[in-house]
Amino acid sequence: MRRLEIILEKDKQERVSALLEGSEVVEKWEVKTIEGYVILNVLLQDEYSTTLLQELEKEAYHRVIIHPVEGTLPKVDLPDTEEKDKISFGKFITISKEELYSDVDEPVSLSVNFLLMIILSSFVAGIGILKDNVAIIIGAMVIAPFLGPNMSMAFGTTLGDWHIIRKSMLTGIVSTLITLAISFFWGMFASGVGDITMDPDLGMQDIVLALVCGFAGVISVLGGQGGSLVGVMVAAALVPPLVRAGLLFGGGYYTDALNSFLIFSTNIICLNIAGIITFYLAGIRPGKWWEKEKAKRKTRNAFLIWSFGLVLIIVAILVIRKLGGEQ
Numbered sequence: 001m002r003r004l005e006i007i008l009e010k011d012k013q014e015r016v017s018a019l020l021e022g023s024e025v026v027e028k029w030e031v032k033t034i035e036g037y038v039i040l041n042v043l044l045q046d047e048y049s050t051t052l053l054q055e056l057e058k059e060a061y062h063r064v065i066i067h068p069v070e071g072t073l074p075k076v077d078l079p080d081t082e083e084k085d086k087i088s089f090g091k092f093i094t095i096s097k098e099e100l101y102s103d104v105d106e107p108v109s110l111s112v113n114f115l116l117m118i119i120l121s122s123f124v125a126g127i128g129i130l131k132d133n134v135a136i137i138i139g140a141m142v143i144a145p146f147l148g149p150n151m152s153m154a155f156g157t158t159l160g161d162w163h164i165i166r167k168s169m170l171t172g173i174v175s176t177l178i179t180l181a182i183s184f185f186w187g188m189f190a191s192g193v194g195d196i197t198m199d200p201d202l203g204m205q206d207i208v209l210a211l212v213c214g215f216a217g218v219i220s221v222l223g224g225q226g227g228s229l230v231g232v233m234v235a236a237a238l239v240p241p242l243v244r245a246g247l248l249f250g251g252g253y254y255t256d257a258l259n260s261f262l263i264f265s266t267n268i269i270c271l272n273i274a275g276i277i278t279f280y281l282a283g284i285r286p287g288k289w290w291e292k293e294k295a296k297r298k299t300r301n302a303f304l305i306w307s308f309g310l311v312l313i314i315v316a317i318l319v320i321r322k323l324g325g326e327q
Helices: 010-021 046-057 097-108 112-131 134-143 147-159 162-189 204-222 228-251 254-281 289-326
Strands: 002-009 025-032 037-044 063-068
Touching: 002 010, 002 046, 010 037, 010 046, 046 063, 097 147, 097 162, 112 134, 112 162, 112 228, 134 228, 147 162, 147 204, 147 254, 147 289, 162 228, 204 228, 204 254, 228 254, 254 289
Parallel strands: none
Antiparallel strands: 002 037, 002 063, 025 037
């Protein structure tokens, strides 16, 4: 459930009260304040909070503060309706767009903790790959914060928000460069780089894996469930091939390194394609109609660009395989 604390001017109270009458509100109460402002508190179910927030966003009210509700005493008795047994995609969305802003912003901040986790996960993954130890590689996936930048990129693209897109791109590029730099210099001096288990040639199953990770990542974020387990799935598609690419480049095994880096690049593209599709189908849109049209164009263009990039990589892989077969 959610508690919305709506702070507004007194002359707008009647308009908001009428809006609340048409919403699936469980309870509401009013707290009057000084200086011409009124505070309305509304308790409602998660799936209805998104709809109400969309209506409130259409007009310039003073402030709406969203409070997740862990529980109430006494327990809230929800009314039985015929719609209760119906299943719709929107029922799985238990978090509002406004809360998503906060959720996608924190994981893409280049904080000291974020950078440390990137560095540590790179070292752990490198040790696991050189020792050919799956358990250690899984440990690197657990601590690698690669879910955030990809989900926030897809979220910002769907909304047409250049601030989020730029921030996500910067974080993703910095994360990739740090991981590559660590593994590259490590590969220059490490022994036995040529004996590590190589990434297999990119196949359809790798593309399907990345798409599934993208869909699962967005659904977990939309459901307000956090991204720890799904983050491991995303890291599984990104961390090992990226670290392996750096080690092999440093060790002088350029063909195998290129194959690993192509796998990493393909996974990035597929994650963003899946993220854009899922956010769009979930109804994530800007509040203003003119912003919706702009965001729709940006979403379409971004989807086409990512798709074109995926096609180019697949063509490059086919060409490399053909040249390798002729030799």
